[in-house]
Every structure is written in structure tokens, then in C-alpha cells.
Amino acid sequence: MGTTVFERFRPAESQIDAALRDTRHSTFWLDDVARPEHPPLRTDVRADLVVVGGGYAGLWTAVRAKERDPQRSVVLLEASRIGWAASGRNGGFCEASLTHGYENGMNRWPDEMEQLERLGLENLDGIEQTVQRYGMDVDWERTGQLAVATEPHQIEWMHGEEFLDQDAVRAEVHSPTYLAGNWDRRGCAMVHPAKLAVELARVATELGVQIYEHSRVTGLSGKGTQTVTVDGGGTVTADQVALATNVFPSLLARNRLMTVPVYDYVLMTEPLTTDQLGAIEWQNxxxxxDSANQFHYYRLSADNRILFGGYDAIYHFGGKVRAAYEERPESHRRLASHFFTTFPQLEDVTFTHRWAGAIDSCSRFCAFYGVARGGRVAYATGFTGLGVGASRFAADVMLDKLAGVENERTQLEMVRTRPIPFPPEPAAAIGVNMVRRAMDRADHNEGKRNLLLKTLDAIGMGFDS
Structure with a gap:
């Protein structure tokens, strides 16, 4: 087994200690935005559509529903606060991809890939137009995304819109770990995740959506008209329901084994000085x-902090979502170490925030869709870390399905098919951890995938960091 650049050029433990010494266990994005309070539901109400979940998928569904039909009465229920979970904790990469990257889509739906790429770009353009139309303050920057190779075997993977050799990629962002890169200039925007959630809620409210926070849904019943029961005594009777609970247990039994929660870890630096920014030359x-199976993602905030996350993807036995899983010192120390390997010229930078969040991972890496209860209940889940942009597309799919519409979106094989479910415990934990170890070995063996990974590839199952 070989070593990776992050092992060959590991910083001193004392440097990691110093950088993490004053770090707060708190999500920077949520600390950086004011979130208006919405009341809990404690009465019985009637609506044309009730949306369950106050993250991106639910908020986009509410907004798009009112844009399609301003007279439709829409209620949105959130168990905690708007955007408190994955939608307020992610890296803020708003990508055009609906398939968790081109390669994943080509492996699964090669005949549709050109169409899926076009629809994904149209969806991203639609998000940008919405931001502009409603004057949404979300730190939107259509900068694109740069994939980088940090090991020699990854260079051949750098195909796409704009290939950059070693000199060119280091001219864009100066890291001694970069060997080549590919810059997709159109397919990704940077956004402030929590601001996006708050602003979507503002727009939804201004369009007439009734939002209730601290209103955890405990039941969904009815053969015709649906009744949604809320912890605390309230109910919503609605003609249609859109489920956007993602990483949390589905209200539909058919989806209970379709996703697993995988924990992702993040660090945020202090704001960089002009000299520090100049040292890494990150001007665009x-x-x-980066491009390993266990990869890092990173970006600049509006005030020039660096968010640095990814690599570890941790599954806990039983598939539970618990706050205790968010504190994992070994993952945050590993991220700090890899940060200083990537940018040794930032040796004095410290981290102000550390956090984690659970990702709704499914075996095909991207969202799946469906309806239940005679077409009255729609769902979309399984975004596997790429839901910032794809959640708007999912909202349109759910609304199309509830309307019984046959169109380009609903006729896609990607939309009509479901992923392979995960096995129940203990097989789930055993399998997921075996795959994680196999991916780690592949990263240490020039990307060569073993029999286990090749078998899972062949049957359409996967796991990613």
C-alpha cells in the first residue's frame, strides 16, 4: 500500500493543536445569519398542499407551488428551525449536476446524460434567476468549480470543460499538492447555505405560504384526503402532501431502508488577511x-474565510441521527492536517468553527422520487450531499407528480426508477464500513478498485465521502 500526499507531507501535531485551540463547536453559517421565528402549529388547519420539512427541498416545493398557482393554500411544517440541518450546514456548492457528477450519471443513465446535463444547467440558471427576481441576499457567486488532482493517477481523470496542467492549476490556486485540474466555469455557484434557507422562507411567506416551526410530524393518515399530525396536538388536513424529510426517517415505510445517514465534518478558518490571500492566489x-474517493471540498466565504470539509464519511450503527455524532475530534484533526498540507503557506491560520451534519445517502448517490397514497403524497430524498441545487429540480418533480403531469422531467428514467435499498442492521453497518475501507485502500493504491467495489459498481450500489 502506498501513501497519499496528505501522509507524505503531514504537518506537526503542535501546528494542528494551535490551529484548533480556540475553535467553537458551532455551524458558522447558522451563526452568521438572523433567522426569523415562525410559530408552532397547535391548531387544526386545512390546506391544498402541506410540505413536511423546512430544508431546501421543502422550501423550494413551497415556493414553486405558489409560483405555479398563487391561489393554492400551502402549509410548511418543520420539526425544529428552518434550515437547521443539512441545508444550513453544507459547503454552499450549488451545482448543476442532478446525478452526483457526470461519471455517476453516465454509469447509470448513459442514454439520458446529455438531457440530464441540460436540465441541470437550466435548473441552476433557474435558481440564479430566482435569487435575482426576489432580491435574495445569499452571497451568490457563479464562480464554477475547480476539480484538482493531487496524485499522479488522478491526472487522467481531469477531463471536462477546461483542463489545466500543473502550472495552470497552481496559477489559479497555489497549492504544492496540485498536479492538474479541470475548471467547470458554468456548472456551480457558491452560496451562503443558511442565508439561502432563510431567504427561501422569506420568499415563501411573502407568496402566502404558512410556515410552522417546532412542529414535528408524527403521523400521516388517510386514503383520500391526508391528515398530517403534529407533535403538540395540531393537524393539517390537505389534498396533497410533499415529503422533504431527507436524512430523517421517512413517514412512508417503503422508504425506510432507502437511505442511511452519513456524517460529514467541516472546519472554517478565521478571515484571511490580504497577505494570506495573496500567498495562495485564489483570485477567481x-x-x-480534490479527486480521491475520500475527497475534500473547500471554498471562500464572503469575508474570505476558507471552509474545508469532507474526507471522512462516518456511518453509525443503527442509522440514527444524533447530535452526539457531530463532535468527532479525530475527523476535525484530520481535516486540519490536510488543510495545512494543501496550503502550507497558511501555517499561522486558525480555525474558528468546527461542525458536522448528516447526509441522506442512497445507493445511487443522487435523489430518487415517487408518489404514494394514490398519487396524493410525493417524496424526494437521497441527495447524497448534492442537494443544494438538485433540491429545486426535486421540488418541480414532486409538484409534477402530484399534478399527474407527464413531461420531460417525469419521463426520465432517473426519475422513474428507485435505487437498491440498504440491508437492515447489522448488515448495513458491516457493509458500509467494508466499503469505506475498500475506498481508502483504493486511494492508497493508485485508485485501483478491488473486487468488492467493482461488484457494487456492477449492481448499481455505491458509497461516497
């Missing part, structure tokens, strides 16, 4: 991601 502010 692209999102960055």
Missing part, C-alpha cells in the same frame, strides 16, 4: 474539490 474564488 472557485469552489475546489
Amino acid at each position: 474564488r472557485q469552489g475546489l474539490a
Whole structure:
């Protein structure tokens, strides 16, 4: 087994200690935005559509529903606060891809890939137009994304819109780890995740959506008209329901084994000085991601902090979502170490925030869609870390399906098919951890995938960091 650049050029433990010494266990994005309070539901109400979940998928569904039909009454229920979970904790990469990258899509739906790429770009353009139309303050930057190779075997993977050799990629962002890169200039925007959630809620409210926070849904019943029961005594009776609960347990039994929660870890630096920014020459502010199975993603915030996340993808036995899983010192120390390997010229930078969040991972890496209860209940889930942009597309799919519409979106094989479910415990934990170890070995063996990974590839199952 070989070593990776992050092992060959590991910084001193004392440097990691110093950088993490004053770090707060708190999500920077959520600390950086004011979130208006919405009341809990404690009465019985009637609506044409009830949306369950106050993250991106739910908020986009509410907004798009009112844009399609301003007279439709829409209620949105959130168990905690708007955007508190994955939608307020992610890296803020708003990507055009609906398939978790080109290669994943080509492996699964090669005949549709050109169409899926076009629809993904149209969806991203639609998000940008929405931001502009409603004057949404979300730190939107259509900078694109730069994929980088940090090991020799990854160079051949750098195909796409704009190939950059070693000199060219280091001219864009100066890291001694970069050997080549590919810059997709159109397919990604940077956004402030929590601001996006708050602003979507503002727009939804201004369009007439009733939002209720601290209103955890405990039941969904009815053969015709649906009744949604809320912890605390309230109910919503609605003609249609859109489920956007993602990483949390589905209200539909058919989806209970379709996703697993995988924890992703993040660091945020202090704001960089002019000299520090000059040392890394990151002038075009692209999102960055390296190219191993266990990869890092990183970007600049509006005030020139660097968010640095990814690599570890941790699954806990039982598939539970728990706050205790968010504190994992070994993952944050590993990220700090890899940060200083990537940018040794930033040796004095410290981290102000550390956090984690659970990703709704499914075996095909991207969202799946469906309806239940005679077409009255729609769902979309399984975004596997790329939901910032794809959640708007998912909202349109859910609304199309509830309307019984046959169109380009609903006729896609990607939309009509479901992924392979995960096995129940203990097989799930055993399998997921075996795959993680196999991916780590591949990263240490010039990317060569073993029999286990090749078998899972062949049957359409996967796992990613």
C-alpha cells in the first residue's frame, strides 16, 4: 500500500493543536445569519398542499407551488428551525449536476446524460434567476468549480470543460499538492447555505405560504384526503402532501431502508488577511474539490474565510441521527492536517468553527422520487450531499407528480426508477464500513478498485465521502 500526499507531507501535531485551540463547536453559517421565528402549529388547519420539512427541498416545493398557482393554500411544517440541518450546514456548492457528477450519471443513465446535463444547467440558471427576481441576499457567486488532482493517477481523470496542467492549476490556486485540474466555469455557484434557507422562507411567506416551526410530524393518515399530525396536538388536513424529510426517517415505510445517514465534518478558518490571500492566489474564488474517493471540498466565504470539509464519511450503527455524532475530534484533526498540507503557506491560520451534519445517502448517490397514497403524497430524498441545487429540480418533480403531469422531467428514467435499498442492521453497518475501507485502500493504491467495489459498481450500489 502506498501513501497519499496528505501522509507524505503531514504537518506537526503542535501546528494542528494551535490551529484548533480556540475553535467553537458551532455551524458558522447558522451563526452568521438572523433567522426569523415562525410559530408552532397547535391548531387544526386545512390546506391544498402541506410540505413536511423546512430544508431546501421543502422550501423550494413551497415556493414553486405558489409560483405555479398563487391561489393554492400551502402549509410548511418543520420539526425544529428552518434550515437547521443539512441545508444550513453544507459547503454552499450549488451545482448543476442532478446525478452526483457526470461519471455517476453516465454509469447509470448513459442514454439520458446529455438531457440530464441540460436540465441541470437550466435548473441552476433557474435558481440564479430566482435569487435575482426576489432580491435574495445569499452571497451568490457563479464562480464554477475547480476539480484538482493531487496524485499522479488522478491526472487522467481531469477531463471536462477546461483542463489545466500543473502550472495552470497552481496559477489559479497555489497549492504544492496540485498536479492538474479541470475548471467547470458554468456548472456551480457558491452560496451562503443558511442565508439561502432563510431567504427561501422569506420568499415563501411573502407568496402566502404558512410556515410552522417546532412542529414535528408524527403521523400521516388517510386514503383520500391526508391528515398530517403534529407533535403538540395540531393537524393539517390537505389534498396533497410533499415529503422533504431527507436524512430523517421517512413517514412512508417503503422508504425506510432507502437511505442511511452519513456524517460529514467541516472546519472554517478565521478571515484571511490580504497577505494570506495573496500567498495562495485564489483570485477567481472557485469552489475546489480534490479527486480521491475520500475527497475534500473547500471554498471562500464572503469575508474570505476558507471552509474545508469532507474526507471522512462516518456511518453509525443503527442509522440514527444524533447530535452526539457531530463532535468527532479525530475527523476535525484530520481535516486540519490536510488543510495545512494543501496550503502550507497558511501555517499561522486558525480555525474558528468546527461542525458536522448528516447526509441522506442512497445507493445511487443522487435523489430518487415517487408518489404514494394514490398519487396524493410525493417524496424526494437521497441527495447524497448534492442537494443544494438538485433540491429545486426535486421540488418541480414532486409538484409534477402530484399534478399527474407527464413531461420531460417525469419521463426520465432517473426519475422513474428507485435505487437498491440498504440491508437492515447489522448488515448495513458491516457493509458500509467494508466499503469505506475498500475506498481508502483504493486511494492508497493508485485508485485501483478491488473486487468488492467493482461488484457494487456492477449492481448499481455505491458509497461516497
